Amino acid sequence: MMARPILRGTVYLVGAGPGDPELITVRGLNLLRQADVVVHDRLVHPELLESASPRAHLIDVGKAPGRHTCSQDEINRILIQYARQGRAVVRLKGGDPFVFGRGGEECLALARAGVPYEVVPGISSAIAVPAYAGIPLTHRGVAGQFTVVTGHGGAVDWNSLPAEGTLVILMGVERLGEIAAALVERGRAAGTPVAVIFTGTTHAQHVVDGTLADIADRARGIAPPATIVVGPVAGLRAGIDWFDPSQLRPRTATLPGDAFSPLHQPVKVAA
Ligand SMILES: C[S@@+](CC[C@H](N)C(=O)[O-])C[C@H]1O[C@@H](n2cnc3c(N)ncnc32)[C@H](O)[C@@H]1O
Numbered sequence: 322m323m324a325r326p327i328l329r330g331t332v333y334l335v336g337a338g339p340g341d342p343e344l345i346t347v348r349g350l351n352l353l354r355q356a357d358v359v360v361h362d363r364l365v366h367p368e369l370l371e372s373a374s375p376r377a378h379l380i381d382v383g384k385a386p387g388r389h390t391c392s393q394d395e396i397n398r399i400l401i402q403y404a405r406q407g408r409a410v411v412r413l414k415g416g417d418p419f420v421f422g423r424g425g426e427e428c429l430a431l432a433r434a435g436v437p438y439e440v441v442p443g444i445s446s447a448i449a450v451p452a453y454a455g456i457p458l459t460h461r462g463v464a465g466q467f468t469v470v471t472g473h474g475g476a477v478d479w480n481s482l483p484a485e486g487t488l489v490i491l492m493g494v495e496r497l498g499e500i501a502a503a504l505v506e507r508g509r510a511a512g513t514p515v516a517v518i519f520t521g522t523t524h525a526q527h528v529v530d531g532t533l534a535d536i537a538d539r540a541r542g543i544a545p546p547a548t549i550v551v552g553p554v555a556g557l558r559a560g561i562d563w564f565d566p567s568q569l570r571p572r573t574a575t576l577p578g579d580a581f582s583p584l585h586q587p588v589k590v591a592a
Contacts (some may be wrong), residue, residue, distance in 0.1 A: 324351035327409040332400050332431055334418040335411050336443015337362070339450050341522040341569075342369040342476075356411035357426045358403045360396065364415035364546060366523070373411075378403075380381050393423060397430035404436040415444040421471055421491055421492040445469075447489045450521030452546040455561035458487050459555055464554045470498050472549070488553035494519075496546040498537035504551060505533050514555035518545045526566040530558065 338344030363383025418424030472493020
C-alpha cells in the first residue's frame with residue numbers, strides 16, 4: 322500500500338491506539354515515520370515512538386495526575402509554532418483523538434491560527450481494552466447498546482444514563498466506590514458484573530472482576546489508566562478471556578476441551 326506523503330506546515334492529530342503499539346492505524350504509522358516533529362502524550366507506548374524518524378524532534382507533553390508537563394494552551398502553541406515553521410507535525414494522542422482526548426480543542430485552536438490539520442482516528446481504549454479483557458461490549462441477548470462516559474469530576478449526570486446495556490467508564494477508577502453506589506442508587510442491581518482493566522492491551526494488563534456491590538473493595542489500589550466495564554457482558558469474560566499479557570498473544574487453552582487449539586499456534590507472517 323502506497324503511503325500518501327506527509328505535508329509540511331500541517332498538523333496531524335493521530336490516534337495512537339490504547340497501548341499495544343501494533344494497534345495504531347496504517348495511516349497513523351505512515352505519518353509518524355515521516356514527521357519532523359512528534360508531540361506526544363504520556364500514555365503513548367515507547368515502542369511506537371521508536372517508529373518516528375531518527376531526525377524527528379520528539380516532545381513529551383504528557384499529563385499525569387499531579388504532574389502537568391504542559392497546559393492545553395501550551396500544547397496548542399507548540400503545534401502552531403512548529404507548523405508555522407513549515408514542519409510536518411504529528412500530534413500523537415492515546416486511543417482516539419476525539420474520545421476524551423481534547424482533540425476538538427486542538428482542531429479549533431489550529432483553525433483559528435489558520436494552520437491546516439488532519440484527524441487520523443485511533444482505536445479507543447473504550448472498545449479495545451474491554452476486547453483484550455475478553456468483553457464484547459454488545460452481545461446478542463445480553464446487551465444491545467453501550468454507553469461511554471468519563472468518571473472524572475462531575476462531568477456525568479448518572480441519572481441520564483440508560484438503565485440497561487453496557488456502561489464503559491474511562492478515568493473513573495479513583496472514584497469507583499462513588500460511581501458503583503450511584504449506579505445502584507439509580508436502579509442497577511448490586512449483583513451486576515463489573516470488570517476493571519488496568520493498562521489494557523499491554524504486558525502489564527491486569528483485570529479485577531467483581532460486582533457493583535464489591536468492586537470498590539476488590540479494585541482497591543488500582544491506579545490509572547484503567548477502564549471500567551459495567552453490565553452483564555463483563556460476566557462473559559470467564560469464557561472469552563483470550564489474551565495472555567505475559568506472552569502478548571492468545572492463551573493456548575482458553576475454552577473447555579481446547580476446542581480451537583489449531584488456531585492458537587503462532588502463524589508465520591510473510592515479511
Ligand atoms: C484522557 S482519557 C483518553 C482516552 C483516549 N482518547 C482513548 O480514546 O482511549 C484516558 C483514559 O483512557 C483510559 N485508558 C487509556 N489507555 C488505557 C489502557 N491501556 N488501559 C485501560 N484504560 C486505558 C483510562 O480510563 C484513562 O484514564
